[in-house]
Amino acid sequence: MDEKGKAGITRQEALELLGKYLPQDNLIKHCLATEAIMRALAQKLGSDEGVWGIAGILHDLDYTETKDQMNQHTLHTEKILQGLGVSREIIDAIKGHNADNLGFQRGTVFEHALTAAECITGLIVATALVYPDKKLASVKPQSIIKRMKQKEFARSVNRDYIRECETIGIPLDEFAALSLQAMSRISDELGL
Ligand SMILES: [Fe+2]
DSSP, rough: OOGGGGGOOOOHHHHHHHHHOOHHHHHHHHHHHHHHHHHHHHHHHTHHHHHHHHHHHHTTTHHHHTTTOTTTTHHHHHHHHHTTTOOOOHHHHHHHHHHHHHHHOOSSSSHHHHHHHHHHHHHHHHHHHTSSSOOOGOOOOHHHHHHHHHTTTTTOOHHHHHHGGGTTTTTHHHHHHHHHHHHTTOOOOOOT
């Protein structure tokens, strides 16, 4: 995990970038949750865990700067990461998760995976917060699916993006279970 490998950046370097550009605790947690799911997805699909994990960590790197101009979101990240020699594959996947605002269509498995992963984190956190202990340990995959069907629940979470898991061959219930399990492994870091 300390090697730059195909990613062109180490996990430690990626975390330092996060601390520099996106210091808000809740956003860092969102990125770590996304990383955990991306690693699990890479394992399942036979992709490079290190590469997919880094994309999870860095996908919202410029959010502080671009949150009010979403047609710029990920483009600042692209410049930063290009300058550091991060792999093109990672940069493209990061841009892909904002494809709608950038005016193109997602095409690769990596792009769909990142989009679905980063979106389901929000739904899972919101589901956990419903329970008295507010812990992931209380959440079952079926509760996530149930909440997903309630339009008013965590309404800012885009359900269509979560359903992109099906585009990459993972049924929704399986995706919810995999994501919950991945986030549960880092529940202490997530404070959930
Ligand atoms: Fe995100």
